[in-house]
Amino acid sequence: MKVSYYxxxxxxxxxxxxxxxxxxxxxxxxxxxxxLTRWNCCGAVHSLADDDLIHQVAPVRDLVxxxxxxxxxxxxxxxxxxNTLARANLLMRQDEVKRKTINDFMNEEKDYHGEVEVxxxxxxxxxxxxxxxxxxxxxxxxxxxxxxxxxxxxLMRPRNVAIEPIGxxxxxxxxxxxxxxxxxxxxxxxxxxxxxxxxxxxxxxxxVSGRILESAIRAGAEAMVLSxxxxxxxxxKKQPEVLKKNKISxxxxxxxxxxxxxxxLGLGQEACRFDLNSECSVELLKNKxxxx
Amino acid sequence: MSHHHDxxxxxxxxxxxxxxxxxxxxxxxATTIPVYIMGKRYEVPETLTIMKAMEYAGFKFLRGAGCRGxxxxxxxTVYRKPGDYKLHFGLACQxxxxxxxxxxxxxxxxxxxxxxxxxxxxxxxxxxFSLYPELFRCVACNNCTKACPMGVDVLxxxxxxxxxxxxxxxxxxxxxxxxxxxxxxxxxxxPQYHIAQLARRMYGRAIMPRARHLAKRVEEIESGKYDExxxxxxxxxxxxxxxxxxxxEREPDMAPNGTWLPANDPYL
Amino acid sequence: xxxxxxxxxxxxxxxxxxxxxxGQDINLCFQCGTCGGACPMSDKVDTVPxxxxxxxxxxxxxxxxxxxxxxxxxxxxxxxxxxxRGLDIAKVxxxxxxxxxxxNVNMFEPSSLDAETMRDLPQIAMVSCFRKxxx
Numbered sequence: 001m002k003v004s005y006y007x008x009x010x011x012x013x014x015x016x017x018x019x020x021x022x023x024x025x026x027x028x029x030x031x032x033x034x035x036l037t038r039w040n041c042c043g044a045v046h047s048l049a050d051d052d053l054i055h056q057v058a059p060v061r062d063l064v065x066x067x068x069x070x071x072x073x074x075x076x077x078x079x080x081x082x083n084t085l086a087r088a089n090l091l092m093r094q095d096e097v098k099r100k101t102i103n104d105f106m107n108e109e110k111d112y113h114g115e116v117e118v119x120x121x122x123x124x125x126x127x128x129x130x131x132x133x134x135x136x137x138x139x140x141x142x143x144x145x146x147x148x149x150x151x152x153x154x155l156m157r158p159r160n161v162a163i164e165p166i167g168x169x170x171x172x173x174x175x176x177x178x179x180x181x182x183x184x185x186x187x188x189x190x191x192x193x194x195x196x197x198x199x200x201x202x203x204x205x206x207x208v209s210g211r212i213l214e215s216a217i218r219a220g221a222e223a224m225v226l227s228x229x230x231x232x233x234x235x236x237k238k239q240p241e242v243l244k245k246n247k248i249s250x251x252x253x254x255x256x257x258x259x260x261x262x263x264x265l266g267l268g269q270e271a272c273r274f275d276l277n278s279e280c281s282v283e284l285l286k287n288k289x290x291x292x
Numbered sequence: 293m294s295h296h297h298d299x300x301x302x303x304x305x306x307x308x309x310x311x312x313x314x315x316x317x318x319x320x321x322a323t324t325i326p327v328y329i330m331g332k333r334y335e336v337p338e339t340l341t342i343m344k345a346m347e348y349a350g351f352k353f354l355r356g357a358g359c360r361g362x363x364x365x366x367x368x369t370v371y372r373k374p375g376d377y378k379l380h381f382g383l384a385c386q387x388x389x390x391x392x393x394x395x396x397x398x399x400x401x402x403x404x405x406x407x408x409x410x411x412x413x414x415x416x417x418x419x420x421f422s423l424y425p426e427l428f429r430c431v432a433c434n435n436c437t438k439a440c441p442m443g444v445d446v447l448x449x450x451x452x453x454x455x456x457x458x459x460x461x462x463x464x465x466x467x468x469x470x471x472x473x474x475x476x477x478x479x480x481x482x483p484q485y486h487i488a489q490l491a492r493r494m495y496g497r498a499i500m501p502r503a504r505h506l507a508k509r510v511e512e513i514e515s516g517k518y519d520e521x522x523x524x525x526x527x528x529x530x531x532x533x534x535x536x537x538x539x540x541e542r543e544p545d546m547a548p549n550g551t552w553l554p555a556n557d558p559y560l
Numbered sequence: 561x562x563x564x565x566x567x568x569x570x571x572x573x574x575x576x577x578x579x580x581x582x583g584q585d586i587n588l589c590f591q592c593g594t595c596g597g598a599c600p601m602s603d604k605v606d607t608v609p610x611x612x613x614x615x616x617x618x619x620x621x622x623x624x625x626x627x628x629x630x631x632x633x634x635x636x637x638x639x640x641x642x643x644x645r646g647l648d649i650a651k652v653x654x655x656x657x658x659x660x661x662x663x664n665v666n667m668f669e670p671s672s673l674d675a676e677t678m679r680d681l682p683q684i685a686m687v688s689c690f691r692k693x694x695x
Contacts, residue, residue, distance in 0.1 A: 010682040013417060013456035040432040040451040044687040045635060048654035050583035054479065055691070058432035080684050108434065157637035158648070166641055192600045192636030196689035199681075200668045201604075201632050208600045229682040237680055421686070422678040425670035428686035429694060454683055 004071035015229035017273035021262035024271030059088035079228035083154035139266030141180030148221035179264035186219035210246030253281035343384035356399030365469030401472035403483035415498035417456035429480030436474035462495035571619035581655035595639035605629035668693035
């Protein structure tokens, strides 16, 4: 088994904390994880029109790269990349006619039929690494830190690419338990944060983000984890505006799930990259005497 | 470009007229082939480049021709061959005509070009993103790469830029001659070549490591180290200059790197 | 205000286009409104998805062109996974967007983003926004 890693554009700039923590954690867990040498933007959103195949080309091209690298699996960290790659992969596996059209159009590439499996990092951790391995490697257990599991949309919808059956919120919980945290399920765990509407309709996006933060606070969470740089932007970078607009008085520290993993594995700042998180996120960890 | 003569060609193989002046000079017995320029058929000598063939046919390039050496990017041509849907791209000054080529010149493309003062720009990807937000409309169709007459991996540098890697984009796009064929084929309406130029400018100005020996040499020049030597050369007679030139020390041909140094080295 | 719905007003070709683009048989919708209940934007939009589905069923092309809701859709697929009729409603919203976008119309101007906004934005925000809202 060979595993390719598809980073996605944002992880190379704004979400270095999502990537650095994951890559260092993989090395600490002794897992082989080969980054694609050449890749393009996946397109971030799946094309929903039946006749629109050109927007499937970008993710399929990346899957061809993974196949060329000799991998049978490609792992992603960013939820949007995961969703886009996984859905394009399903299309290439299931629709013979569209597959042929896409392969014919990309005549400069090898034909692709869905040879590679697309996995989100959480599934990879559970199924290929195993929670026991993670648990045994933990050096800094999170001491029951109450963490809200925010899934957002693209890990859970649509059904055919959901990282676990819709309605279950187990995988994130099992992950948090493995590193010693106390997972907090909350009603808005899979509610959309507003996504790209932060650009076109920022007020509306702030409202839905506010609903999510408030719900996590009410459920007793001290912090929140997520896996998508756009959710992170809406819920954390834009949190001051969100809190103000929705009259929420408490800040919510937000981390990428990989950062908590890296911290639990005892990895240093160059892996955890809490310097890229909000002030309150760093404060909370300091107050709890975690190595920040 | 303007079109001059009526080129109704005789049906039989005719003697090729040898052009003179700025026209093509043809080898003896050159045969002609048909090409289509903007849809109209012309017989042109088979040995010519597209540019010379068009001039032979009577077109005159006022724009859309520059260096004639494959580097200025003024003469991109789109062509297609009979029985094939595929579009091909080449520089008119570099590509030799083939029978039944359908030719169209695209000397200019109205691609978006941002106004900026490079001195004022921080060399970070966000500046590129804000000057060219359409970067994010790329769908990775790769038509740009297929259209590049210089064989540049256009999608490769666009992807590198979306990932925030200015240095990589600058390296990949190094051979770009700004002809604009990438933009002409882009469904996202990106001006790839202008974006790459900005990346190379940022890279050259602020990211690429400085050559330290160059700075040292500039310092020496400014301190006047060479003034006297230059003055003596300026006042030297023609004969003496020629003599010095002929007697100068020369590195032996094919000398392995770093094995030769001149005996006379006060200025090294 | 009464709305006239008759053979004269129903745009059959529009209905066909929506069905073809979305790949969804919009006639299956029985107006339960679960989609709107699941939609995170439903308290902010001018027309809830249930109503949009009905308008599409009735071929109300012009009226739908005035609706702003599907431009506020974030493609979160909450409607889709909750539809008891198995309709992929997110695809219907996309079809409605494309009917406008394919006329070379932008519903968001990339050039409106200034350097200040751009500084913190994740690339996926631009990519997804431009994909959904520009032609």
